[in-house]
Amino acid sequence: MANRINMRDRYKHMTRLGWETSYQPMEKVFPYDRYEGIKVNDWNEWEDPFRMTMDSYWKYQGEKEKKLYAIMDAFSQSNGHLNISDARYVNALKLFLQGVSPLEYQAHRGFARQGRHFTGEGARVACQMQSLDELRHVQTQVHGMSQYNKFFDGFHEFPWWHDRVWYLSVPKSFFDDANSAGPFEFMVAIGFSFEYVLTNLLFVPFMSGAAYNGDMSTVTFGFSAQSDEARHMTLGLQAMQFMLEQHEDNVPIVQRWIDKWLWRGYKVLSLVSAMMDYMLPESPMSWKEAWEMYFEENGGALFNDLARYGITVPSYAEICAKEKDHLSHQVWGILYNHTAAAAMHTWVPDDAKMNWLSEKYPDTFDKYYRPRFEYWRDQEEAGNRYYSQTLPLVCQTCQIPMGFTEIEDPTLVAYRTTEYSGDKYHFCSDPCMKIFTDEPEKFCQAWMPPQQIFQGNCGGEGLPAVLEHYKFNLGADNMDYAGSPDETNWNKWKGLDGAGDGQVKAS
Amino acid sequence: MHIDIKAKEVKPIRHTYSHIARRFGEDRPATRYQEAVLDLQPVDNFHYRPTWQPDKELYDPTRTAITMEDWYKFLDPRQFYYGNYTMARAAQQASADKNFEFVEKRNLLALVPAAAKETIVDFIVPLRHYEWGANMNNYQICAMGYGASITSAAAMHGSDRLGNAQYITRIALALSDNDPAILDTGLSDWTDKDVWQGLRKVVEDSLVVDDWFELFVAQNLAMDGIVHELFFEHLEQKLNESGAATYSMLTEFIVNWKTEASRWVDSQIAIAVEENAANAALVKGWYKKWFEAAQRAVAPLADAAFDNGSEVMANVTRTLEVRAAKVGAAA
Numbered sequence: 001m002a003n004r005i006n007m008r009d010r011y012k013h014m015t016r017l018g019w020e021t022s023y024q025p026m027e028k029v030f031p032y033d034r035y036e037g038i039k040v041n042d043w044n045e046w047e048d049p050f051r052m053t054m055d056s057y058w059k060y061q062g063e064k065e066k067k068l069y070a071i072m073d074a075f076s077q078s079n080g081h082l083n084i085s086d087a088r089y090v091n092a093l094k095l096f097l098q099g100v101s102p103l104e105y106q107a108h109r110g111f112a113r114q115g116r117h118f119t120g121e122g123a124r125v126a127c128q129m130q131s132l133d134e135l136r137h138v139q140t141q142v143h144g145m146s147q148y149n150k151f152f153d154g155f156h157e158f159p160w161w162h163d164r165v166w167y168l169s170v171p172k173s174f175f176d177d178a179n180s181a182g183p184f185e186f187m188v189a190i191g192f193s194f195e196y197v198l199t200n201l202l203f204v205p206f207m208s209g210a211a212y213n214g215d216m217s218t219v220t221f222g223f224s225a226q227s228d229e230a231r232h233m234t235l236g237l238q239a240m241q242f243m244l245e246q247h248e249d250n251v252p253i254v255q256r257w258i259d260k261w262l263w264r265g266y267k268v269l270s271l272v273s274a275m276m277d278y279m280l281p282e283s284p285m286s287w288k289e290a291w292e293m294y295f296e297e298n299g300g301a302l303f304n305d306l307a308r309y310g311i312t313v314p315s316y317a318e319i320c321a322k323e324k325d326h327l328s329h330q331v332w333g334i335l336y337n338h339t340a341a342a343a344m345h346t347w348v349p350d351d352a353k354m355n356w357l358s359e360k361y362p363d364t365f366d367k368y369y370r371p372r373f374e375y376w377r378d379q380e381e382a383g384n385r386y387y388s389q390t391l392p393l394v395c396q397t398c399q400i401p402m403g404f405t406e407i408e409d410p411t412l413v414a415y416r417t418t419e420y421s422g423d424k425y426h427f428c429s430d431p432c433m434k435i436f437t438d439e440p441e442k443f444c445q446a447w448m449p450p451q452q453i454f455q456g457n458c459g460g461e462g463l464p465a466v467l468e469h470y471k472f473n474l475g476a477d478n479m480d481y482a483g484s485p486d487e488t489n490w491n492k493w494k495g496l497d498g499a500g501d502g503q504v505k506a507s
Numbered sequence: 508m509h510i511d512i513k514a515k516e517v518k519p520i521r522h523t524y525s526h527i528a529r530r531f532g533e534d535r536p537a538t539r540y541q542e543a544v545l546d547l548q549p550v551d552n553f554h555y556r557p558t559w560q561p562d563k564e565l566y567d568p569t570r571t572a573i574t575m576e577d578w579y580k581f582l583d584p585r586q587f588y589y590g591n592y593t594m595a596r597a598a599q600q601a602s603a604d605k606n607f608e609f610v611e612k613r614n615l616l617a618l619v620p621a622a623a624k625e626t627i628v629d630f631i632v633p634l635r636h637y638e639w640g641a642n643m644n645n646y647q648i649c650a651m652g653y654g655a656s657i658t659s660a661a662a663m664h665g666s667d668r669l670g671n672a673q674y675i676t677r678i679a680l681a682l683s684d685n686d687p688a689i690l691d692t693g694l695s696d697w698t699d700k701d702v703w704q705g706l707r708k709v710v711e712d713s714l715v716v717d718d719w720f721e722l723f724v725a726q727n728l729a730m731d732g733i734v735h736e737l738f739f740e741h742l743e744q745k746l747n748e749s750g751a752a753t754y755s756m757l758t759e760f761i762v763n764w765k766t767e768a769s770r771w772v773d774s775q776i777a778i779a780v781e782e783n784a785a786n787a788a789l790v791k792g793w794y795k796k797w798f799e800a801a802q803r804a805v806a807p808l809a810d811a812a813f814d815n816g817s818e819v820m821a822n823v824t825r826t827l828e829v830r831a832a833k834v835g836a837a838a
Contacts, residue, residue: 003684003685003686004685005680005685005687009687010680013676013680013687013690014672014673014676015669015673017635017636017638017639017642017672017676018636018639019636019694019697019698020698021711021714022698022711023707023708023711023712024711024712024714024715028715029711029714029715031559032559035558035559053673054596054600054666054667054669054670054673055600055603055604055670055673055674057593057666058593058596058597058599058600058670059597059600059601061589061593061597062593062594062595062596062597062598063597065589065590065593065594066594068590069590079517082517102547102549105547105548105549105655106549108659108662109548109566109649109650109658112646112649112650112658112662112665113646113650113651115646115650115665116643116646116647116649116650117650124643124646125669128642128646128662128665128666128669129666131646131649131662132589132662132663132666135589135659135662136589136590136593138547139543139544139588139589139590140589140590142524142542142543142547143539143542143543143590146523146524146542149521149523149524150519150520150521150522150523151517151519151520152520153520155524156521156524156525156526157524157525157526158524159526159546159547159549160525160526160546162549163549163550163551163552164551164552169554172549172552172554173554173555176553176554176555176565177554177555179557179565180554180555180556180557180558180559180565181558182558182559183559442555442558443555445554445555445556446554446555447552447553447554452552471525485520489520493517
């Protein structure tokens with residue numbers, strides 16, 4: 001009769017495989033986890049957030065993949081993209097593949113680095129699994145969108161665009177910031193702030209948006225990735241608690257990172273807010289409702305729990321609370337104006353959507369935004385669809401064009417400036433400026449799309465040269481939805497173009 | 508019979524992503540593998556220098572001395588992306604699980620002669636730590652390497668090595684009737700026992716190698732080529748002959764993995780060598796350095812494990828030299 005061994009001990013034996021090196025000093029074997037100032041007394045106090053050995057990981061993940069790919073195959077065989085609510089919906093997926101999937105890739109590499117470089121073995125094993133999961137996410141997303149890419153514009157150059165196109169500098173600079181930070185800051189940035197606090201505001205809107213709009217492929221991915229996300233959230237929380245519990249000197253460092261990264265994440269999510277409120281033909285919930293539920297309620301409860309460590313809610317939470325009535329409208333306005341230089345379509349919301357927005361934003365939509373959209377609609381009808389030909393000034397930190405207004409006055413665009421090393425830097429908000437002034441030597445390096453264009457580093461002078469450099473198919477990847485090949489094809493496939501009954505025979 | 512299923516015919520406007528069509532020179536359907544890896548890693552316009560290595564970009568081709576016209580020449584002959592990788596390993600682990608179950612249920616390890624058991628304890632159990640070093644090195648290759656094809660495969664390879672370490676742990680616990688002291692002994696042998704010190708030193712030296720492709724050659728070809736050949740071919744055979752056939756049921760995963768993974772390792776090295784003469788010279792230099800170090804380090808283990816240790820070692824190195832010559836790594 002074999003001796004019993006409990007799961008906890010068993011897992012310990014399966015993962016505590018390291019040793020104190022002596023032929024090479026430990027500081028040389030693990031050179032990166034000391035310079036940030038986080039003090040670790042004892043890595044053995046790391047609590048494994050989930051206890052999964054490789055064999056069970058392969059088993060569960062392999063099963064999930066089998067099911068997911070079966071559905072993706074069925075989706076493409078049956079032309080599942082024809083079952084979505086409307087071709088406008090596809091723009092949400094474009095934004096996802098251009099802006100989010102490359103971040104999954106970056107997370108794969110970032111977690112691989114921490115998975116090698118944390119001195120603690122438990123932290124390493126957990127990071128390695130997340131690294132693999134993130135590889136899963138980017139690859140399944142690329143595969144899932146592959147079907148859409150075959151039928152719609154705006155997908156086909158996503159890696160090229162992610163490295164260049166102005167609005168994709170928003171998510172890219174976010175992740176470059178995290179990956180260029182040390183391992184502990186990375187865990188607060190991605191593991192905690194993004195995965196634990198903000199992921200619901202990214203993931204749930206996209207996946208429930210997919211469900212509401214008949215996109216079975218993306219919904220299935222969402223369900224399949226849920227258990228991975230649950231593990232990632234657990235790791236993020238554990239990593240942060242570990243830092244807080246190891247030494248009291250870590251608390252102010254962690255607090256500063258939380259303040260920085262929740263704001264960085266929030267600004268990236270402003271693109272999601274526009275997606276939720278404007279791109280989805282059928283909307284499961286408004287940005288404001290999502291913010292209230294996932295940040296104010298869930299996040300509030302979390303910060304109550306963290307209070308025992310001396311961690312407080314970032315002071316700018318009040319700004320977000322006021323801004324939730326404005327954010328999506330302002331971002332959609334920016335995208336609408338600059339859609340000649342964007343690999344997605346925009347449009348003026350129709351009456352039904354505007355009425356929905358009035359209902360969801362009773363204090364602001366009719367007062368500030370409806371008149372603007374109605375004016376743009378009138379201009380369009382008169383043949384004057386406006387496309388900005390100039391480059392917007394963008395915020396040095398979040399890289400979003402300056403279009404956010406003062407919290408106390410929604411008619412006044414907010415500008416902040418500071419000087420560093422003789423140069424002037426511009427910001428969209430106080431928190432973005434604070435992030436810069438905390439680390440000016442880092443943020444002055446930012447690759448700023450408008451400045452780069454002016455310096456001739458993006459194909460040359462003028463919009464046409466830049467768009468060629470972007471590898472846009474002009475008039476297909478960019479511009480308004482009205483008149484786009486997406487619209488024409490959709491109407492043809494759905495028999496909405498009056499050219500026939502839409503029933504075509506198989507060969 | 509051909510059945511006409513009525514379906515709408517909707518013609519695709521393109522067959523794959525444009526960055527892949529550019530590589531093909533035409534727009535035609537790509538495989539799942541191709542879409543999963545090609546051009547996935549960012550290459551341009553990084554925003555900030557890494558604080559952990561400010562002299563480099565986040566993704567930087569100069570973290571190795573080898574150069575490639577196109578880093579996506581490093582394709583995986585197994586065409587592994589996450590989905591088919593996990594499905595393949597899931598099938599292998601299911602088979603391994605059955606073997607463990609079979610052996611444990613019938614208590615077959617009790618039939619393994621004491622001398623053979625001792626050999627496993629002395630020479631296999633400490634390899635948990637060797638595999639752990641290999642796990643770290645392959646995650647280092649993933650973290651610091653360039654191009655999504657070789658780095659994603661390195662992450663899988665790194666996780667495979669953790670899997671190997673865990674299978675060895677299971678074998679140890681099965682042998683000891685779940686007494687973890689067997690693992691403590693393995694660890695103290697690894698850190699303190701003379702015969703293991705050479706190998707431990709080579710592993711620790713590899714952990715501080717800066718150049719990720721040197722690390723690839725060192726770990727995956729030179730060190731593994733000796734260590735796995737010695738312990739999971741020759742020693743395996745010796746144990747079989749001495750009545751420990753049951754043990755082979757438990758190493759099935761590791762032994763099969765080695766054959767499969769070697770295809771990937773060899774192809775990557777051959778690709779680097781074929782690229783240009785400078786690469787070939789670098790790879791040869793690295794291989795020689797690490798081959799000699801590994802050979803010196805492992806020789807005492809061969810002597811301790813076999814009566815004819817030097818003969819076995821000669822066989823091991825000959826096998827590796829043939830392999831290395833085939834991929835252009837041997838002088």
